[in-house]
Amino acid sequence: MWFVDSCRKCRASAPGGTRDICTAQERICGSAEAVPPVRNVSHVTNESGHDTELGTTAVSLREVTKSYPGKGGTGVRAVDGLTLDLACGRTVALLGPNGAGKSTAIGLMLGLIPPDSGRVAVFGETPERAVRSGRIGAMPQTGRLIPGVTVRELVTFVHRTYTGKGRPVPPAGELMETAMIADLAGRRADRLSGGQAQRVRFAIAVAGAPDLIVLDEPTTGLDIEARRELWAAIRAYAGRGSTVLFSTHYLEEADAEADRIVVVDRGKVIADGTGEDIKRRVPGRTVSVDFTGSFTDLDALPHVVSSEVRGTRAHLHTTDSDATVMALAQAGLLRNLEVKGAGLEEAFLTLTGSSKATTTTPTGATR
Numbered sequence: 430m431w432f433v434d435s436c437r438k439c440r441a442s443a444p445g446g447t448r449d450i451c452t453a454q455e456r457i458c459g460s461a462e463a464v465p466p467v468r469n470v471s472h473v474t475n476e477s478g479h480d481t482e483l484g485t486t487a488v489s490l491r492e493v494t495k496s497y498p499g500k501g502g503t504g505v506r507a508v509d510g511l512t513l514d515l516a517c518g519r520t521v522a523l524l525g526p527n528g529a530g531k532s533t534a535i536g537l538m539l540g541l542i543p544p545d546s547g548r549v550a551v552f553g554e555t556p557e558r559a560v561r562s563g564r565i566g567a568m569p570q571t572g573r574l575i576p577g578v579t580v581r582e583l584v585t586f587v588h589r590t591y592t593g594k595g596r597p598v599p600p601a602g603e604l605m606e607t608a609m610i611a612d613l614a615g616r617r618a619d620r621l622s623g624g625q626a627q628r629v630r631f632a633i634a635v636a637g638a639p640d641l642i643v644l645d646e647p648t649t650g651l652d653i654e655a656r657r658e659l660w661a662a663i664r665a666y667a668g669r670g671s672t673v674l675f676s677t678h679y680l681e682e683a684d685a686e687a688d689r690i691v692v693v694d695r696g697k698v699i700a701d702g703t704g705e706d707i708k709r710r711v712p713g714r715t716v717s718v719d720f721t722g723s724f725t726d727l728d729a730l731p732h733v734v735s736s737e738v739r740g741t742r743a744h745l746h747t748t749d750s751d752a753t754v755m756a757l758a759q760a761g762l763l764r765n766l767e768v769k770g771a772g773l774e775e776a777f778l779t780l781t782g783s784s785k786a787t788t789t790t791p792t793g794a795t796r
């Protein structure tokens with residue numbers, strides 16, 4: 430059995446550990462699942478009264494692999510030897526192009542998908558046990574709200590399934606306030622806008638006051654205002670000491686909302702750190718010029734990783750801005766030149782090595 434620094438339950442302490450007693454540690458130690466020890470724990474008490482420890486592991490994946498059968502015997506390796514630890518109390522973004530393995534990784538963490546090999550632990554337990562004990566709440570990518578009931582009826586019903594089960598949960602009214610849906614209480618759940626429905630789904634996901642909430646592309650398809658409102662609700666929840674893991678295609682969203690960004694591609698982690706860390710890893714720059722010609726011509730310029738045209742401005746993401754600028758000059762395209770350091774988007778495109786990767790800006794334009 431693995432144990433944290435010290436624990437009343439297993440009566441063991443890791444080298445250098447203290448004898449402080451912590452109920453959260455007790456829960457973690459109660460499992461036979463292995464999670465690596467984490468040091469320098471500081472405590473946060475969340476709204477539900479549970480101790481959450483910044484620095485203690487909420488989710489641990491060890492060499493996890495998952496393949497799906499494909500046509501003609503060729504399988505797809507969706508998750509490929511993934512090793513990842515998510516610390517309690519943090520907000521983490523899982524970023525990656527289409528088909529990178531984000532949803533599969535989330536399915537593994539939620540116990541919805543069994544791994545082919547490797548080990549998945551959530552708060553030191555199997556995902557299934559963590560889900561059963563109410564420690565994880567999830568908002569999947571798809572799923573309609575039950576028709577024919579009001580928002581209040583739906584949220585109250587889900588809330589009731591969690592009350593009296595040992596975990597303290599906030600009153601249903603407070604839950605609706607947190608999810609910013611109090612004003613929708615009397616509305617039919619199946620007749621809401623996309624953004625309103627997502628906030629109701631968020632309320633359902635947090636109804637059991639989980640310590641970890643997993644959100645699979647929570648803002649996809651929402652307009653700017655709806656995204657802003659959903660994030661206000663998620664942020665309020667995270668602020669109570671809960672761990673948040675979300676997958677997204679919105680790079681700016683990951684940069685703005687996450688303490689840590691984990692970039693996955695072809696089922697592997699290819700970058701991991703803060704938005705600043707990830708930007709620093711990429712020496713690329715953005716070269717912008719006035720442009721009214723063909724978009725595809727720009728991709729062929731030397732060292733251009735990706736390009737886009739917004740209005741009459743072309744923005745070229747390049748790994749060698751000098752060479753790109755020279756080529757633009759030779760092509761007679763050097764008008765109103767501007768050269769800037771790489772943003773997260775350029776970093777992402779360079780790291781995933783593909784200008785064809787589907788990334789989306791918060792304005793909704795997909796490339």
Ligand SMILES: Nc1ncnc2c1ncn2[C@@H]1O[C@H](COP(=O)(O)OP(=O)(O)OP(=O)(O)O)[C@@H](O)[C@H]1O
Pocket residue numbers: 497498505506507525526527528529530531532533534
């Ligand atoms: N049930 C399945 N059967 C077969 N292949 C699957 C299945 N689910 C996912 N895949 C494949 O596994 C790979 C990873 O898919 P996954 O949905 O995990 O990626 P993703 O990063 O979440 O993608 P997206 O951003 O498009 O949602 C893809 O190649 C996908 O086609």
